Amino acid sequence: MKRQGIAEALRDGIAEEMMRDSSVFCIGEDIGVPGGWGGAFTVTLGLSEKFPGRIIDTPIAELGFTGMAVGAAMMGMRPIADMQYGDFLFLASDQLINNAAKMRYMSGGTIKVPMVMRAPIGATGRGSQHAQSMERYFTGVPGLKVVAVSTAYDAKGMLKAAVRDDNPVMIFEHKLLYGSKGARAEPGAVDATSDIPDEDYVVPLDRAVVRREGKHVTILGWLLMAHFAAQAAEQLAQEGIEAEVIDVRSLSPIDYETIGASLRKTGRVVIVEEGPKTGGVSAEIAAGIMEHCGDSLQAPVVRVASPDVPVPFSPILENAYRPDVARIVAAARSLAQM
Amino acid sequence: MKTTSAPGAAPATATHRDRASLLGLYERIVLIREFEERVKFLFLEGTMPGTIHQCQGQEATAVGVCSALQPGDYITSTFRGHGHALAKGLSVQELLDELFGATTGCCKGKGGSMHMGNMDKGMVPGIAIVAGGIPLAAGMALAFKMQKKPQVVACFFGDGAVAEGAFHEGVNMAAIWNLPVVLVCENNLYGASTHIGKVMKNPKISDRAASYGFRGETVDGNDVLAVLAAAERAVAECRAGKGPVLLELLTYRRTGHSRRDACHYQPKDEREAWFARDPITRFAEVLLARPDVKQADLDAIKAKIDAEIQTAVVNAQKAPQPTLANLTEDVFA
Numbered sequence: 001m002k003r004q005g006i007a008e009a010l011r012d013g014i015a016e017e018m019m020r021d022s023s024v025f026c027i028g029e030d031i032g033v034p035g036g037w038g039g040a041f042t043v044t045l046g047l048s049e050k051f052p053g054r055i056i057d058t059p060i061a062e063l064g065f066t067g068m069a070v071g072a073a074m075m076g077m078r079p080i081a082d083m084q085y086g087d088f089l090f091l092a093s094d095q096l097i098n099n100a101a102k103m104r105y106m107s108g109g110t111i112k113v114p115m116v117m118r119a120p121i122g123a124t125g126r127g128s129q130h131a132q133s134m135e136r137y138f139t140g141v142p143g144l145k146v147v148a149v150s151t152a153y154d155a156k157g158m159l160k161a162a163v164r165d166d167n168p169v170m171i172f173e174h175k176l177l178y179g180s181k182g183a184r185a186e187p188g189a190v191d192a193t194s195d196i197p198d199e200d201y202v203v204p205l206d207r208a209v210v211r212r213e214g215k216h217v218t219i220l221g222w223l224l225m226a227h228f229a230a231q232a233a234e235q236l237a238q239e240g241i242e243a244e245v246i247d248v249r250s251l252s253p254i255d256y257e258t259i260g261a262s263l264r265k266t267g268r269v270v271i272v273e274e275g276p277k278t279g280g281v282s283a284e285i286a287a288g289i290m291e292h293c294g295d296s297l298q299a300p301v302v303r304v305a306s307p308d309v310p311v312p313f314s315p316i317l318e319n320a321y322r323p324d325v326a327r328i329v330a331a332a333r334s335l336a337q338m
Numbered sequence: 339m340k341t342t343s344a345p346g347a348a349p350a351t352a353t354h355r356d357r358a359s360l361l362g363l364y365e366r367i368v369l370i371r372e373f374e375e376r377v378k379f380l381f382l383e384g385t386m387p388g389t390i391h392q393c394q395g396q397e398a399t400a401v402g403v404c405s406a407l408q409p410g411d412y413i414t415s416t417f418r419g420h421g422h423a424l425a426k427g428l429s430v431q432e433l434l435d436e437l438f439g440a441t442t443g444c445c446k447g448k449g450g451s452m453h454m455g456n457m458d459k460g461m462v463p464g465i466a467i468v469a470g471g472i473p474l475a476a477g478m479a480l481a482f483k484m485q486k487k488p489q490v491v492a493c494f495f496g497d498g499a500v501a502e503g504a505f506h507e508g509v510n511m512a513a514i515w516n517l518p519v520v521l522v523c524e525n526n527l528y529g530a531s532t533h534i535g536k537v538m539k540n541p542k543i544s545d546r547a548a549s550y551g552f553r554g555e556t557v558d559g560n561d562v563l564a565v566l567a568a569a570e571r572a573v574a575e576c577r578a579g580k581g582p583v584l585l586e587l588l589t590y591r592r593t594g595h596s597r598r599d600a601c602h603y604q605p606k607d608e609r610e611a612w613f614a615r616d617p618i619t620r621f622a623e624v625l626l627a628r629p630d631v632k633q634a635d636l637d638a639i640k641a642k643i644d645a646e647i648q649t650a651v652v653n654a655q656k657a658p659q660p661t662l663a664n665l666t667e668d669v670f671a
């Protein structure tokens with residue numbers, strides 16, 4: 001057992017999978033340059049020395065390297081592609097959505113695309129084009145699995161599950177969760193470290209997880225918002241409101257079994273999403289809740305999300321943009337009192 | 339370093355330019371250096387938010403190109419746009435205010451370091467998606483052509499952008515329609531931490547122009563007069579309907595790619611060789627070789643700039659910050 005942050009846990013997970021299976025390799029920009037950074041957030045630091053020829057630094061060509069990951073996967077390799085910032089997925093999306101996601105179906109079930117795409121998201125003082133919550137653009141694509149990792153334990157376990165899965169899997173990570181200490185820690189970073197077992201483990205790609213039990217209101221979130229939801233629950237507890245916190249974690253498919261079990265207990269739900277409200281994953285979850293367990297609701301679904309604007313640069317505006325603990329507490333409190 | 343120029347190009351000497359315009363160029367490149375050094379200090383000190391991509395060492399590319407443009411011409415820029423902005427005439431104050439997230443910043447605090455711009459001064463907010471500005475600049479040039487306007491657009495991008503699909507698509511369309519866009523590739527040998535030798539088989543970027551059927555040239559990007567001369571030729575061709583032109587400007591980034599990057603991927607001897615070719619020291623030498631320029635003139639320029647920046651920093655730190663009402667403004671026209 002050791003205590004690790006998300007970046008280290010992912011690094012170990014990747015290394016272990018590469019050791020276990022020689023068809024696993026990494027591809028992306030600035031991921032293995034000697035004297036470089038191991039990707040923008042240090043996840044692959046040191047791996048190019050350990051696995052010569054299997055940490056592939058590409059030109060700045062997202063459509064190209066994503067397409068190459070798809071092609072290599074079709075031929076029996078298991079690529080882990082690294083998108084430096086999630087925002088650049090727009091450049092790669094043709095290969096992901098038109099090729100990776102559809103190859104299995106279009107081929108009548110004959111082709112496998114066992115690839116992983118990792119991408120960091122989140123508003124972190126970098127302005128509108130390095131900040132977007134990208135998961136919403138991929139959760140509605142049939143043929144893609146989409147997960148979001150908010151703890152080091154999940155990061156390693158879901159990475160391993162994704163590598164071993166025979167389908168394209170997108171793993172969203174958050175820039176403020178890679179590590180709250182050390183050289184590349186960011187202002188506002190949150191502690192997402194976990195105790196990581198020494199033995200091999202996987203975390204399934206289709207299960208949500210209850211982070212805190214409660215009976216008055218359920219709060220759903222993922223990535224940074226799962227942490228903010230947990231902090232909100234602490235505050236609510238001091239007011240006598242017991243919030244149940246669920247890290248949704250698997251965004252496509254969504255685990256309505258875990259969510260439904262909670263709602264049958266609480267009858268109330270707040271869904272928290274970092275991205276803008278319109279067209280968000282929270283909208284899908286709200287509709288799914290109505291279909292799967294709407295009869296257990298004692299009050300309307302409440303969403304806390306960003307306003308429908310691009311991510312602003314100015315810290316004052318960015319902090320007002322991104323949902324925070326206070327907004328989650330206020331929403332849960334008024335819902336619990338309904 | 340191989341430097342090729344168009345046949346008949348003026349040699350990069352100071353002889354045919356007058357003293358005032360030469361000192362004006364010098365002032366601009368020193369302004370960019372001093373601005374960037376001050377911003378670096380403010381950032382590392384922790385008073386300035388966000389992240390920064392700086393251009394110390396590349397000042398001559400921005401100044402040489404922008405000095406060849408008319409006020410009505412436009413530039414597009416990148417995440418590394420502070421130098422382009424100052425060269426295009428944005429003020430120190432509006433840039434610093436933007437970096438501090440103030441409403442008086444050139445983008446009202448909504449853009450930040452990676453998106454500097456001011457349309458009134460002919461600069462589109464920096465586009466932080468590598469190569470994202472290339473089709474956009476071609477589109478601006480298409481508009482000028484359709485509107486029968488004499489303007490040109492200079493499109494700045496890095497060596498890294500050449501590998502993107504957007505480069506190929508934008509450049510090809512600029513070529514087939516002879517659009518007035520000067521494609522300015524600042525080749526500083528690295529895209530982020532990756533050396534060009536690792537990501538291109540033909541590292542001579544200007545060669546690419548020929549494959550699209552137009553003219554390209556490689557220029558010493560640390561020689562402001564060479565850049566200016568090449569840019570003047572390119573702009574004249576574009577205005578005459580003979581665009582586009584690709585300028586590959588060879589230069590070097592003296593500072594980190596962003597934030598606290600220590601540049602461990604840049605070999606020491608390479609850094610030293612390029613530091614010895616610093617655009618400011620070199621231009622100072624050219625100027626001092628003239629009988630009518632003295633060291634005291636250059637010192638006075640630097641002193642004036644330092645005072646200007648100092649005042650602007652003080653102002654920026656108390657510039658008005660946005661309020662919540664500003665958050666939802668400016669989404670739609």
Ligand SMILES: Cc1ncc(C[n+]2csc(CCOP(=O)(O)OP(=O)(O)O)c2C)c(N)n1
Pocket residue numbers: 029060062084088091417418466467468469495496497498499526528529530595
């Ligand atoms: C489409 C896209 N991919 C990746 C990045 C991340 N990134 C930012 S700058 C950069 C390097 C760009 O290199 P170059 O074009 O040579 O410009 P330079 O940094 O040298 O000025 C990279 C990879 C990005 N901003 N956009």
Ligand SMILES: [Mg+2]
Pocket residue numbers: 496497498524525526527528529530
């Ligand atoms: Mg470069």
